[in-house]
Amino acid sequence: MSQIHTLTMPKWGLSMKEGRVDTWLKEAGATIAKGDDLLDVETDKISSSVEAPFSGVLRRQVANQDETLPVGALLGIVVDGEASEEEIDAVVAQFLAGFTPDSDDAAASGPAPQKAEVGGRLLRYFDLGEGGTPLVLVHGFGGDLNNWLFNQPALAQQRRVIALDLPGHGESAKALQQGTLDELSGAVLALLDHLDVAKAHLAGHSMGGAVSLNLAAHAPERVASLVLIASAGLGEQINGDYLQGFTAASNRNALKPQLAQLFSDPGRVTRQMLEDMLKYKRLEGVGTALSTLATAMADGSRQRFALRDTVGTVPTLVIWGENDQIIPAAHAQGLNATKITVLPGQGHMVQMEAAEQVNGLIEAFIGGL
Structure with missing residues (x-):
């Protein structure tokens, strides 16, 4: 059974609100294994690599180089199995329609030192x-x-x-x-x-x-x-x-x-x-x-x-x-x-x-x- 996975901007530390895409380390169409480094992201604390949380084929890079995106934003699509471009389009559209970045107020109410x-x-x-x-x-x-x-x-x-x-x-x-x-x-x-x-x-x-x-x-x-x-x-x-x-x-x-x-x-x-x-x-x-x-x-x-x-x-x-x-x-x-x-x-x-x-x-x- 095919699975279409959404790769999203990780949250590294409770203070992180956004990250800038530095460079993609895998090309669209590349076969990836869980744990592979997919792209480098720079935050206000450090530059680090985003690891693949699942295996499959990187079918689409949604985030562009030098683009700054909030935590949870869509970075790419990984497919385990087969999926048409139309099916991927539908998943991307559904994600973007339902995604709302965390507000600063919500972040401020969380745990703090x-x-x-x-x-x-x-x-x-x-x-x-x-x-x-x-x-x-x-x-x-x-x-x-x-x-x-x-x-x-x-x-x-x-x-x-x-x-x-x-x-x-x-x-x-x-x-x-x-x-x-x-x-x-x-x-x-x-x-x-x-x-x-x-x-x-x-x-x-x-x-x-x-x-x-x-x-x-x-x-x-x-x-x-x-x-x-x-x-x-x-x-x-x-x-x-x-x-x-x-x-x-x-x-x-x-x-x-x-x-x-x-x-x-x-x-x-x-x-x-x-x-x-x-x-x-x-x-x-x-x-x-x-x-x-x-x-x-x-x-x-x-x-x-x-x-x-x-x-x-x-x-x-x-x-x-x-x-x-x-x-x-x-x-x-x-x-x-x-x-x-x-x-x-x-x-x-x-x-x-x-x-x-x-x-x-x-x-x-x-x-x-």
Whole structure:
């Protein structure tokens, strides 16, 4: 039996309202498999590929290159089986007649990050979903809770998921004492106390992985499991030039080559991403915070944290991008982890570039505990 599928503009993160079609990666008439990259779309946060949610033949490209369309708008038609042009025309016409973009009012009424005085400092966090043992998402150096915009909404379909801005980052307070792992993991623990979360799964990216490991070492009774994504603290080597270059960058030309190292595809770095990062870096106290953290994390290209022994003290999933330019994927070798997955061709921001795979790995891991 033939099926005519409508391919629509995805919603990456709760704040996304529209996307611009950058380029089609498959020609009309191409046979595609579920998971294939069909086209690149640029949002105000990142440029990313739209994956095929079904298999078949791409019979029609409805959206044009450089066209900006709202979330849910029709991008193309994929047919599994046989269908006439007239049948496809009818499906397109029916879709367009019934499609209404979400209004700004509707978007504004949805969930939004919150702020609270926690442990003597202001922290921003985003609490989404309900049920189960909560999952807490801990970003890396220079990041914020938006580093999880492709992950949190999907994972929150199954459980409560909390993302936060660590001290010195995002919209949390910028002042740090020494920028140690104890200080950062203490802030995460204080947030758990504030939210009355007795025990949580922790997923940490890069520096956030070291923060999560440190929390598990000091308060194992509060940690149900660890998901370590390109984690710091599992080997000696780190790209010290990136840490110093990112910290020092004060304009677009200096910042862009630093951010490009985070991704397997440098095209993921959009103009808006650069503007947002520069805006953050120009906030009062950010320069001092980043310098403090960079010094606490590494001595040149040598990490100061040694946390391999904590892996496996609770159930642990390790995920890495094979082509990580910041922390080598080789650090995953020999770990006493429940499961280790190295994703081919991926870079440091693997949770953004390979979100569907990473989300599936996390959900299968936590769901199987």
